[in-house]
Amino acid sequence: MRGKRSKQYRKLMQQYGLSFGFREPYQVLIDSDIIRDADRFKMDLVGGLERTLHGQVKPMITQCSMRHLYAASSETGVSYLIDKAKTYERRRCGHRPEDYPEPLSSQDCLSSVVDPKDNKTNKNCYVVASQELEVRKQMRRIMGVPLVYINRSVMIMEPMAGATSDNRDREERGKFRAGLKRGSGSLKRKREDGEEGGKEEGTDGGGSGLKKKKKSGKGPKEPNPLAVKKSKKKQSEQGDLLAREGGKEPSTLDAEESSGRRKRRRKTKPGMGDHDGTNEAVQVVDDH
Numbered sequence: 001m002r003g004k005r006s007k008q009y010r011k012l013m014q015q016y017g018l019s020f021g022f023r024e025p026y027q028v029l030i031d032s033d034i035i036r037d038a039d040r041f042k043m044d045l046v047g048g049l050e051r052t053l054h055g056q057v058k059p060m061i062t063q064c065s066m067r068h069l070y071a072a073s074s075e076t077g078v079s080y081l082i083d084k085a086k087t088y089e090r091r092r093c094g095h096r097p098e099d100y101p102e103p104l105s106s107q108d109c110l111s112s113v114v115d116p117k118d119n120k121t122n123k124n125c126y127v128v129a130s131q132e133l134e135v136r137k138q139m140r141r142i143m144g145v146p147l148v149y150i151n152r153s154v155m156i157m158e159p160m161a162g163a164t165s166d167n168r169d170r171e172e173r174g175k176f177r178a179g180l181k182r183g184s185g186s187l188k189r190k191r192e193d194g195e196e197g198g199k200e201e202g203t204d205g206g207g208s209g210l211k212k213k214k215k216s217g218k219g220p221k222e223p224n225p226l227a228v229k230k231s232k233k234k235q236s237e238q239g240d241l242l243a244r245e246g247g248k249e250p251s252t253l254d255a256e257e258s259s260g261r262r263k264r265r266r267k268t269k270p271g272m273g274d275h276d277g278t279n280e281a282v283q284v285v286d287d288h
């Protein structure tokens with residue numbers, strides 16, 4: 001039974017580590033009651049916490065909890081516990097005797113330490129070890145607070161509180177969904193990229209009517225590459241043209257040299273691109 005519970009607690013602390021960033025040494029806020037109960041059951045409190053939490057522990061006690069012990073100092077054995085508690089790290093809760101003639105209750109003090117902004121988060125990753133049911137009840141409403149108490153000389157760690165485990169479930173479901181997305185990511189991302197590309201074009205066109213008009217104005221020009229493709233069928237003709245053009249280019253230089261010939265070349269030049277035009281030009285020249 002002990003082994004089974006030990007395994008459960010180790011798993012639980014792993015979950016707190018993964019979900020809320022708990023790390024060793026675990027900061028454990030200890031209230032005065034659990035110090036006294038541990039003593040009553042002859043338990044090693046810090047050793048028990050380390051076995052329960054499966055890791056190094058940094059015991060901490062608030063000023064108010066310390067004052068609770070001082071208030072009971074007349075009771076037998078308590079002065080010894082005060083000395084013991086003095087070895088724990090004092091957590092300055094800020095509830096000074098000047099401002100608070102009476103120490104705050106464990107519930108009020110610990111919740112102000114664990115969740116000072118009252119936004120239901122345990123930012124500093126405290127573990128709370130308290131014998132008071134009301135304290136633990138309140139801590140369960142705060143996200144990610146491991147709770148420990150002593151029940152008849154057995155140290156118990158509560159299962160993850162509803163709010164906490166809900167959060168964890170939500171996170172895991174989120175991760176699961178993210179994993180699913182990642183799984184089919186390559187395909188979907190490509191599709192999304194494609195969609196985005198399409199959208200971009202669409203928004204460019206749809207964003208302003210002018211742009212769209214411009215594009216549509218450009219549209220008719222875009223078929224030109226297709227026309228070029230078609231003309232590839234006439235590549236032999238084009239080749240001829242190019243060859244002729246190649247032949248002409250040096251001759252245009254010649255034209256510049258001799259003004260007499262320039263006239264003829266100029267007439268041929270506009271027709272260069274157009275196959276038929278050159279013929280006409282040549283004919284015109286012939287007529288001259």
Ligand SMILES: [Zn+2]
Nearest residue numbers: 064093095109
């Ligand atoms: Zn306090």
